[in-house]
Amino acid sequence: MHLDLSELSQLAPIFRELFKGFHVSRRDPELYAQLSNFQDQYRTLFKALGFELVCDTRGFYYFVPELAAAQVNKTAQRLSLFTFILVEHLADQGRDPIAVLDGGSIGRDELPSLLEKYRDLFIQAEVQTVDELEEKILRRMTQLGFAHEEGGIYRFLPPMHRFIDVCLSVQQDRDLAATLHSALPLPVPVLADDDSAEQLDSTDDPLDLSPFAGDESEEDALARAIREEQQEIDA
Numbered sequence: 001m002h003l004d005l006s007e008l009s010q011l012a013p014i015f016r017e018l019f020k021g022f023h024v025s026r027r028d029p030e031l032y033a034q035l036s037n038f039q040d041q042y043r044t045l046f047k048a049l050g051f052e053l054v055c056d057t058r059g060f061y062y063f064v065p066e067l068a069a070a071q072v073n074k075t076a077q078r079l080s081l082f083t084f085i086l087v088e089h090l091a092d093q094g095r096d097p098i099a100v101l102d103g104g105s106i107g108r109d110e111l112p113s114l115l116e117k118y119r120d121l122f123i124q125a126e127v128q129t130v131d132e133l134e135e136k137i138l139r140r141m142t143q144l145g146f147a148h149e150e151g152g153i154y155r156f157l158p159p160m161h162r163f164i165d166v167c168l169s170v171q172q173d174r175d176l177a178a179t180l181h182s183a184l185p186l187p188v189p190v191l192a193d194d195d196s197a198e199q200l201d202s203t204d205d206p207l208d209l210s211p212f213a214g215d216e217s218e219e220d221a222l223a224r225a226i227r228e229e230q231q232e233i234d235a
Contacts, residue, residue, distance in 0.1 A: 023145035023159035025060040
């Protein structure tokens, strides 16, 4: 495929955001439109860099490493844990968890009761105050493109489907187990402590949000990929 780099006018900001683990959705219209219009070109270029550009049909893009060698990190675990907690909390209230996570919202005023109700689980995530809940979980969700905060309201964006899919998969397992008259408890992610981190050398977890390994900076890596791609074209 011939790559015309002049067409990829948003290459630098797109690479920078995806490299950080951000999910580009329609909430980011300029970047999203550029990726949609030149999807094949971006996929080819990023493949040369060692990343797979994933386009989810529900309207968002993200990076996964070609070789899943990134270590499971606490951010991914915290977000997973929070999603499971929120699903159970909403169901207890008689609210549809999927409807809330799929474009719905929760308010900052709901956080104190949520924290108190699931305090033991949040302690696993090193979250003990409402400020820590916002800083370590909800703010990271907004930074990674899973949610948007405005006026104390956190509205969930399409990339939340990555977590919804996991919850639905777990529910299907539970339904199957119930059919077989056996008990299958809802698995809640348990945070690894620093001493056991070395046991988690690699993962194929699609929700792993840890930084990509390597000594190159994002600028150096991007420049190298462009040079290699141009060399292939010239050859």
